[in-house]
Amino acid sequence: MTPYGPLTLDPATAVLHYAQETFEGMKAYRHADGSVHLFRPEENAKRMARSSKRLAFPELPVDEFIAAVEALVKVDERWVPTNTDGGEKSLYLRPFMFASEAFLGVRPAQHVTFMVIASPAGAYFKGGIKPVTLWLSEEYTRAGRGGMGAAKTGGNYASSLVAQQEATANGCDQVVFLDGREGKYVEELGGMNMYYVFDDGRIVTPETGTILEGITRASIIELAGKLGHRVEERKLSIDEWRDGITSGAITEIFACGTAAVVTPVGSLKWKGGELPAPTSTDLTMRIRAALVDVQFGRADDTFGWMRRVV
Numbered sequence: 683m684t685p686y687g688p689l690t691l692d693p694a695t696a697v698l699h700y701a702q703e704t705f706e707g708m709k710a711y712r713h714a715d716g717s718v719h720l721f722r723p724e725e726n727a728k729r730m731a732r733s734s735k736r737l738a739f740p741e742l743p744v745d746e747f748i749a750a751v752e753a754l755v756k757v758d759e760r761w762v763p764t765n766t767d768g769g770e771k772s773l774y775l776r777p778f779m780f781a782s783e784a785f786l787g788v789r790p791a792q793h794v795t796f797m798v799i800a801s802p803a804g805a806y807f808k809g810g811i812k813p814v815t816l817w818l819s820e821e822y823t824r825a826g827r828g829g830m831g832a833a834k835t836g837g838n839y840a841s842s843l844v845a846q847q848e849a850t851a852n853g854c855d856q857v858v859f860l861d862g863r864e865g866k867y868v869e870e871l872g873g874m875n876m877y878y879v880f881d882d883g884r885i886v887t888p889e890t891g892t893i894l895e896g897i898t899r900a901s902i903i904e905l906a907g908k909l910g911h912r913v914e915e916r917k918l919s920i921d922e923w924r925d926g927i928t929s930g931a932i933t934e935i936f937a938c939g940t941a942a943v944v945t946p947v948g949s950l951k952w953k954g955g956e957l958p959a960p961t962s963t964d965l966t967m968r969i970r971a972a973l974v975d976v977q978f979g980r981a982d983d984t985f986g987w988m989r990r991v992v
């Protein structure tokens with residue numbers, strides 16, 4: 683445990699040149715009784731191990747990952763915000779691993795650094811939840827077959843930035859990517875997974891493979907099942923999206939990830955076209971509330987997702 687501060691790196695540090703890096707994102711939540719809890723940390727640990735494998739890193743054992751995160755939360759306990767007003771403030775945790783060997787040859791680094799840092803985080807939505815508008819990226823994709831789309835690694839973010847710039851320039855909040863092979867199937871946003879709600883109660887989310895396997899996404903599959911919805915993990919094309927909105931078969935669309943938990947999706951724009959927002963956000967908001975209530979200890983943790991640290 684060391685005080686937060688800058689790192690000194692050799693200019694030849696491998697990560698600066700070849701981007702051998704992987705990270706996680708998770709939160710510590712303070713409950714009303716003062717206790718502090720993590721949400722499914724073993725899932726972050728397992729995902730980091732999978733990302734590490736793809737990035738040719740050694741795999742950090744699950745218990746060591748969790749021990750590191752817990753040690754930091756305990757030391758920084760006073761930085762975990764309280765929420766008196768039903769708020770959603772938390773301590774954001776960022777475990778990460780990078781190639782710290784000073785070596786310009788191209789091979790997996792023989793010196794690797796794993797660190798965890800933390801920062802208090804306010805509610806993602808300030809002044810009420812408002813649907814995110816999306817820009818359809820037709821030029822850029824985020825992952826290809828055999829690529830590293832399923833790994834949580836900085837390179838995926840580096841490649842998404844120019845598409846996000848395009849989204850912003852077109853007045854949209856976020857970019858949505860299609861598959862790299864056919865340019866036809868919805869993958870995900872820059873850092874959130876997608877969900878579609880149909881008028882018969884079915885819920886569809888793009889299948890895994892080239893998308894990042896979100897822990898929020900996986901939790902919603904279980905939660906929606908318990909709420910009586912059939913959840914399909916499958917390909918969903920941009921045509922099905924357009925037809926579903928036009929016919930009214932798709933009633934809600936939402937995106938999910940640790941930062942926002944769940945956010946309704948509004949209109950979709952692309953070069954020369956626009957599709958209106960779905961008509962409802964009912965189930966979206968119910969799923970959101972169900973997750974947030976478990977995280978902040980305001981509902982029973984029937985799935986056993988929370989792990990007490992303090």
Ligand SMILES: *Cc1c(COP(=O)(O)O)cnc(C)c1O
Pocket residue numbers: 707834838870871872873874875894895896897898899938939940941
């Ligand atoms: C982290 C991440 C998500 C969301 O994952 P959660 O585990 O739910 O936070 C989705 N997409 C990408 C690209 C991500 O990096």
